[in-house]
Amino acid sequence: MDPAxxxxxICPIEDAYIQYQPTIAGNSLYLALFGLLLVxxxxxxxxxxxxxxxxxxxxxxLLEVLGYVARILFHDDPFSFDYFLMNLICLSLxxxxxxxxxxxxxxxxxxxxxxxxxxxxxxxxxxxxxxxxDVVALMLQSVGGAMTSTADxxxxxxVGTNIMIxxxxxxxxxxxxxxxxxxEFAWRLRRRSGQPTAADSExxxxxxxIREDRWWKVFLAGLVVATITIYTRSxxxxxxxxxGYSSELANDEVTFMILEGAMVSIACICLTVLHPGRALGxxxxxxxxxxxxxx
Numbered sequence: 001m002d003p004a005x006x007x008x009x010i011c012p013i014e015d016a017y018i019q020y021q022p023t024i025a026g027n028s029l030y031l032a033l034f035g036l037l038l039v040x041x042x043x044x045x046x047x048x049x050x051x052x053x054x055x056x057x058x059x060x061x062l063l064e065v066l067g068y069v070a071r072i073l074f075h076d077d078p079f080s081f082d083y084f085l086m087n088l089i090c091l092s093l094x095x096x097x098x099x100x101x102x103x104x105x106x107x108x109x110x111x112x113x114x115x116x117x118x119x120x121x122x123x124x125x126x127x128x129x130x131x132x133x134d135v136v137a138l139m140l141q142s143v144g145g146a147m148t149s150t151a152d153x154x155x156x157x158x159v160g161t162n163i164m165i166x167x168x169x170x171x172x173x174x175x176x177x178x179x180x181x182x183x184e185f186a187w188r189l190r191r192r193s194g195q196p197t198a199a200d201s202e203x204x205x206x207x208x209x210i211r212e213d214r215w216w217k218v219f220l221a222g223l224v225v226a227t228i229t230i231y232t233r234s235x236x237x238x239x240x241x242x243x244g245y246s247s248e249l250a251n252d253e254v255t256f257m258i259l260e261g262a263m264v265s266i267a268c269i270c271l272t273v274l275h276p277g278r279a280l281g282x283x284x285x286x287x288x289x290x291x292x293x294x295x
Contacts, residue, residue, distance in 0.1 A: 006079040016078035019251040022071040026253075030261045031068040034061050037272050048277020052104045052127075057271060060097030064264065067091035081149075089145040092164060092237065095230055095264055096138045098271070099175060102227055103130035105276055106182055109220075112207045112280075118188040120181050133174035140167030161241060168238045175231050182227075210281055219279035222270035229270075233263035 006015060013019055038061040045054035067090030074083040107123035110116060116123065140163055147160030210216055236259040240249050249255060 004079070004081070008076075008078070011079065013078060017081065017084035017245065018074070018078060019246075020253050021075045021078055022253065023257075024072060024075055026257055026261070027068050027071045027075075030257075030265065031065060031072065033265055034064040034068065034268065037061055037268050038065060040272050044272075044275055044277065048275060048280075050275075050277045050280070053101050053276055056097045056101040056104070057268070060094045060101070061268065063090040063094035063097070064268075067094060085145065085149050088148070088164075089141075091260065092141050092145070092168065093138060095233060095267075096134055096141070096171060098226075098230055098264070098267055099171065099178075100131050100134045101271060102223070102230070103127050103134065103178065105223065106178070106185075108276075108280065110185065112210055113189055114205065114207070115185060115189055115192075118192060119185055126178075126181075130174055130178050133170065133177075137167045137171040137174065140164070140170060142167075161244075165238060165241045168234060168241065172231070172234045172238055175227075175234060179227060179231065210279070213279070213281075215274075216279050219274045219276065222274035226267040226270040229263040229267040233260055233267075236260065236263075 008021075013021065038058065041054055041057045041061060045051070045058070048054075067087050070083045070086035070090065074080065074087060077083060104127050107121075107126040110119045110123045110126070121129065144160045144162070144164030144167060147163060148157050149160075151157040151160055236255075240247070240256075243249050245251075
């Protein structure tokens with residue numbers, strides 16, 4: 001039967017777009033969490049004035065909220081293509097914005113450690129390069145989602161899905177390069193601190209107070225956790241979509257709730273509770289420069 005004419009009373013769940021009914025309790029929990037984090041980020045935006053970071057977080061959290069609304073609606077109508085598409089596109093695109101939020105921060109960290117001389121890229125170029133990669137990934141996933149929604153046959157939808165996979169793969173590739181550059185910078189910074197020179201001495205400067213603040217260390221640890229969890233989630237989604245919507249992995253809700261929902265939740269909690277505005281001290285300085293500060 002045409003899925004649009006199906007209901008749970010007359011069609012088996014195996015004929016639905018996903019072969020299970022999303023749990024109300026679990027998805028409601030994620031919906032409430034992301035809704036709370038969205039409100040928190042919106043409140044903190046004017047407080048700390050980290051506009052680029054906060055804008056990315058708000059956009060991503062809004063997509064997460066819409067995605068889990070779709071999953072809750074999907075529970076009673078798993079044959080609805082609109083709910084399926086809303087769930088697929090929103091939860092695929094949301095983490096793209098969280099990646100952008102991370103990319104904005106690395107250049108700022110380089111500046112705070114006065115590490116321009118040991119960084120592969122200039123501080124502001126981290127955001128330019130990797131956000132550009134994020135835009136490409138976003139466009140591919142958006143185009144793939146649009147093709148999937150408008151295709152009249154299975155072949156057209158398969159092409160749309162493959163384009164979405166390409167977008168997710170581009171996101172993973174960009175994150176891999178980002179993690180490699182961040183790890184290399186941390187390694188070079190550690191070497192420099194172990195072998196100080198006259199040029200790289202730990203003399204007092206305008207960022208000394210930030211570097212010596214215990215909250216800054218906690219913030220950096222949270223940033224590492226957020227990066228790892230989003231990276232794990234992105235790899236999972238590439239593997240999941242690559243197997244197709246009828247694969248065992250794509251229809252395993254427990255795996256989805258852990259490797260999608262839990263991973264993104266942990267990342268967003270880290271980036272909200274350990275807000276970079278608090279670590280960077282932007283609230284204390286009325287004349288503080290924006291997050292995209294030039295070196």
